[in-house]
Amino acid sequence: MTQPLLGIDKCNERTTSRLSVVSNPPRLVIALLAGALDSLLLLFTFVLANEIIKTTTIRADDWRMLVAFTGMFLAASFYAKNYSVSALISGYASVVRLLNAWLAALALVLLLFFTIKDSATLSRGLFFTTATIGPIVLSIGRVGFVRFIRNVLHISLLRQLLIIDDQPVAEPEGWTVIPAADYELRPDAHNPLILHNFSGMVAPFDRVVVSCRAERRRAWALYLQAVACNGELIMPELDGIITRKPTSIAPWPTLQASIGPLDLPGRISKRIFDLAITAPLIVALSPVLLILAIAVRIDSPGPILFRQQRMGRHNRLFNVYKFRSMYHEKTDYSGSLSSSRSDDRVTRVGRVIRATSLDELPQLFNVIQGDMSLVGPRPHALGSRAGDSLFWEIDLRYWLRHAIKPGITGLAQVRGYRGATVLREDLSNRLGADLEYLDGWSMIRDLQILLRTVKVVIHKNAF
Structure with missing residues (x-):
């Protein structure tokens, strides 16, 4: 190589x-400090609002409202990118995103207390006074924080x-x-x-x-x-x-x-989705994984797992895991020779696990490691060819499909574009589906693809 x-x-x-x-600047620490400052300012706002309306004591129900409001505001701020680099280097951007998060938090808190039928116990005066002066206090605090980081500490976050x-x-x-x-x-x-x-x-x-x-x-x-x-x-x-x-x-x-297709909230949501499904799935399938490992080991000499370098997110190489389905001495690590229906390199157990896609199960550990996602463009070996040409020689847009993590399954697979790439059109069909997936990514679409994958686990082109 x-x-x-x-x-x-x-x-x-x-x-x-x-x-x-x-x-040198610890940007995560700066973002956490900004979140902590917002929390303290919310507490100050709450106490100040209580002083304005001349309430002598703050009830337990009011403190619960503050806790809920703070949590909702911090969550909304994250999705509004209020703690991103672009916000933390600009007071104007911070204030705009802060106000968006504030309005979202207000709506969520009202919805929460209305849903649990607890809104009657809230102090309306305290709530609306906090809602009115909160944006002012938070905006002043954030602008001061941004200027302190930039002009006093001379930290460049970008x-x-x-x-x-x-x-x-x-x-x-x-x-x-x-x-x-x-x-x-x-x-x-x-x-x-x-x-x-x-x-x-x-x-x-x-x-x-x-x-x-x-x-x-x-x-x-x-x-x-x-x-x-x-x-x-x-x-x-x-x-x-x-x-x-x-x-x-x-x-x-x-x-x-x-520009990348997924922002930070999108990547975090996709990662949480992956882990929430993959971790329980590995536990549930552990007996199957053990049986398959024993079967591969008994069927032919060699390692149980097949490891191969493939292109991952941002076109960086990583090692993909599969159950070994070929005789060890005949294994093609470059991926330049696609398997065929009568391929003599494939073992007896290999034919079964390839036809049922069970050989792909170890890639669940790739998902846990963070190299892959459950859904995304399938990773290819560097030597993969369609006809006589390497994949990127057919269409240079091939490199663009690696803008996100590769997946165990993907839009191309559920549409039936899998198996050997005998013709150049085989690669073009897959590439078109992969680029379409990048342009229209959503969590709902990932879930739809996972559900559709169940129907194509056994496929006529899987051999």
Whole structure:
């Protein structure tokens, strides 16, 4: 197997050493502090509201309202991205998202107490006074917090990378700058190992901007989209055409080339969904897993599990697990030779577990590890071919399907696109379904695909 280029490895090492300057601020700690400050300000608001309406004592029911309100507000703030980097570096963005979370929390608290038929015990004066002055207190506190972090502590939470590829530009202060020529960094859509290394290099950054000549923009755009980063291309010809704020954090006009399909709340929701189903499923299927492991072991000599490097999220390689279904000495680790219905490499037990998709069960542990999801584009081996061509040689959009974690099942599989890729159209059909899934992702769709998977576990193309 081809090894990563020396220049890319050097780029990763040197970037990591320079990254320490950018990544010193503990952003998770800052976000937690912002949440703690909001909680304290809510308590202050509650006490202040009580003083305004001249209530002598705060009842137990009122304290319950405060606890519920705080919980609802923090949850709504998370989904409103009130603790994201973009909010914590801008007082204006913080206030807008804070107000959205506040309105959502008000509605949720009223719905909660109405549902449990406890609203009659609430102090309406205390509730509406808190609801009125709360946004003011929280907004003042958040703006002060943002300015304290930025102007007093001089902490820069935004990590930004500038890649200069034969097109010098003014280098803004506070950015990590990578001259592409010095690190032999060139976008090569036909080398998955270079793409794997590039993905790891840009992973720590919130924003990646590339300055390159016009003829290289298409290649860089594909690379940025393939790793699903917040990527932009510098477009000097747009200077004076597009409107930019005078306080822009970059001194040049850019064009957005890529952005990941799932935001943080979406990724967390999908992860919780995966773990909530996978962990109990592993426990329930443990007898089946044990029986299959024994059967594979008895049927032919060799390891029980088959491990193979495949492309995962952001085009980074990982080891996928399957029950071994081929004779150990005939195993194709590159994946360049698809199995056929009369393949003599497949063992007796292998034919059964491949036909019933039971060989895929160890991938539940890939889900637990975080390398895979229950639903997503199926991961492929680097040597996989459709006809005589590698997958990415047929359509360079193939790299875009790795914007999210690969799945045990996916939209392509439930539509019947599985098995050997004999023709180029076999890959095109799967790729079309994978890209459609990325464009229309939702938790409801994941659940629908899981339910439909039950119908295609046994499939005519599974051999």
